[in-house]
Amino acid sequence: MRIAFFDTKPYDKLFFEHYGEQYGVQFKFFDTKLTLDTADLARGFDGVCVFVNDTVDAPVIDRLQSLGITTLALRCAGFNNVDMKHAFGRLHVLRVPAYSPYAVAEHAIALLLTSVRRIHKAYIRSKDFNFSLTGLTGFDLHGKTVGVVGTGKIGRVFINICRGFGMKILAYDKYPAPDLAKDDTVRYVPIDTLLRESDIISLHCPLTEETYHMIDASALEQCKKGMVLINTSRGALVDAEALLAGIKSRKVGAACLDVYEEESDLFFEDNSGHILEDDTLARLISMPNVIVTSHQAFLTEDALRSIAETTVRNLVDFARLGQSPNELCYRAGSTSDCRDGKCFS
Numbered sequence: 302m303r304i305a306f307f308d309t310k311p312y313d314k315l316f317f318e319h320y321g322e323q324y325g326v327q328f329k330f331f332d333t334k335l336t337l338d339t340a341d342l343a344r345g346f347d348g349v350c351v352f353v354n355d356t357v358d359a360p361v362i363d364r365l366q367s368l369g370i371t372t373l374a375l376r377c378a379g380f381n382n383v384d385m386k387h388a389f390g391r392l393h394v395l396r397v398p399a400y401s402p403y404a405v406a407e408h409a410i411a412l413l414l415t416s417v418r419r420i421h422k423a424y425i426r427s428k429d430f431n432f433s434l435t436g437l438t439g440f441d442l443h444g445k446t447v448g449v450v451g452t453g454k455i456g457r458v459f460i461n462i463c464r465g466f467g468m469k470i471l472a473y474d475k476y477p478a479p480d481l482a483k484d485d486t487v488r489y490v491p492i493d494t495l496l497r498e499s500d501i502i503s504l505h506c507p508l509t510e511e512t513y514h515m516i517d518a519s520a521l522e523q524c525k526k527g528m529v530l531i532n533t534s535r536g537a538l539v540d541a542e543a544l545l546a547g548i549k550s551r552k553v554g555a556a557c558l559d560v561y562e563e564e565s566d567l568f569f570e571d572n573s574g575h576i577l578e579d580d581t582l583a584r585l586i587s588m589p590n591v592i593v594t595s596h597q598a599f600l601t602e603d604a605l606r607s608i609a610e611t612t613v614r615n616l617v618d619f620a621r622l623g624q625s626p627n628e629l630c631y632r633a634g635s636t637s638d639c640r641d642g643k644c645f646s
């Protein structure tokens with residue numbers, strides 16, 4: 302089986318080559334992202350493998366279909382970059398529903414600790430032998446209230462870590478988990494209550510039409526002054542302009558962002574020699590209380606290994622059996638996860 306692999310980075314190759322060899326899948330690695338302009342590179346291949354910032358909209362799906370491609374393997378969990386409605390009946394979409402929720406939850410915590418203890422400032426000062434502590438005062442996480450939006454695989458790991466810090470935990474989920482609902486250490490509340498009462502808010506729900514800009518100006522208005530926002534989920538959950546305004550007005554105490562609404566042309570690439578055209582991102586990055594990482598939360602060896610193995614097995618299983626538990630909503634009963642409003646069967 303030959304697969305066209307888009308948006309390749311050096312760290313992808315290691316594990317995909319390893320598992321490809323093991324399971325008899327041959328990858329052709331393209332540096333470029335999948336777009337309408339690059340879709341023709343998939344000609345002659347048995348399938349296509351993409352990541353979070355590849356474009357799989359209706360025109361791209363039509364082009365892939367015209368090339369005879371029937372299988373699209375996402376090497377990620379989120380699928381907001383795929384027009385699932387249009388893919389229905391045209392492409393089998395496979396994904397990696399879980400690889401390492403620990404990788405993402407731990408990164409969220411790394412950002413939080415960095416921010417509230419000013420590690421990003423202290424690191425640079427020490428490098429310059431500036432050992433002054435002025436301006437580095439942080440606050441304890443112990444006793445603070447954290448609001449977790451989305452209590453799925455990553456949200457749960459995040460909650461567990463927060464428990465260890467002795468934090469009070471509020472949660473909001475469209476589909477609350479029965480076991481967590483019975484847990485004394487977690488309180489499911491309406492989103493408005495979570496916004497109003499949380500010192501720290503961490504987003505772990507998928508990006509859907511419903512969750513688009515869930516943190517906007519009116520949501521921020523309801524928040525506590527000085528609230529810390531963590532987004533390791535998808536950029537468009539947050540209205541970046543509103544966030545910037547919230548930081549300028551001091552309503553938002555700090556923001557920890559691993560994802561950004563307009564990240565697709567910037568993140569994963571070295572733009573250090575270029576003028577950044579995105580004024581909102583540039584202004585956010587310039588703020589002392591904003592930490593931005595470039596969609597890095599998944600990037601651990603454990604996660605990369607797991608992503609590669611599951612993606613390769615998805616492709617092999619699908620080729621052999623014509624079905625996979627990791628197929629997304631292609632036809633009735635073919636998916637184990639239709640809860641995100643994305644089931645079109």
Ligand code: NAI
Pocket residue numbers: 378379398399402405450451452453454455456473474475476477505506507508511512533534535559560596597598599600640641
């Ligand atoms: P999951 O599917 O296990 O959990 C998502 C949770 O969100 C579910 O409990 C679901 O009921 C809930 N949810 C769905 N719609 C909602 C709504 N409208 N409001 C509130 N909650 C809602 O997914 P998992 O694995 O925990 O991943 C969460 C998100 O993290 C993914 O959708 C993806 O966007 C993001 N992610 C980011 C990565 C990164 O490197 N920064 C890596 C992997 C995932």
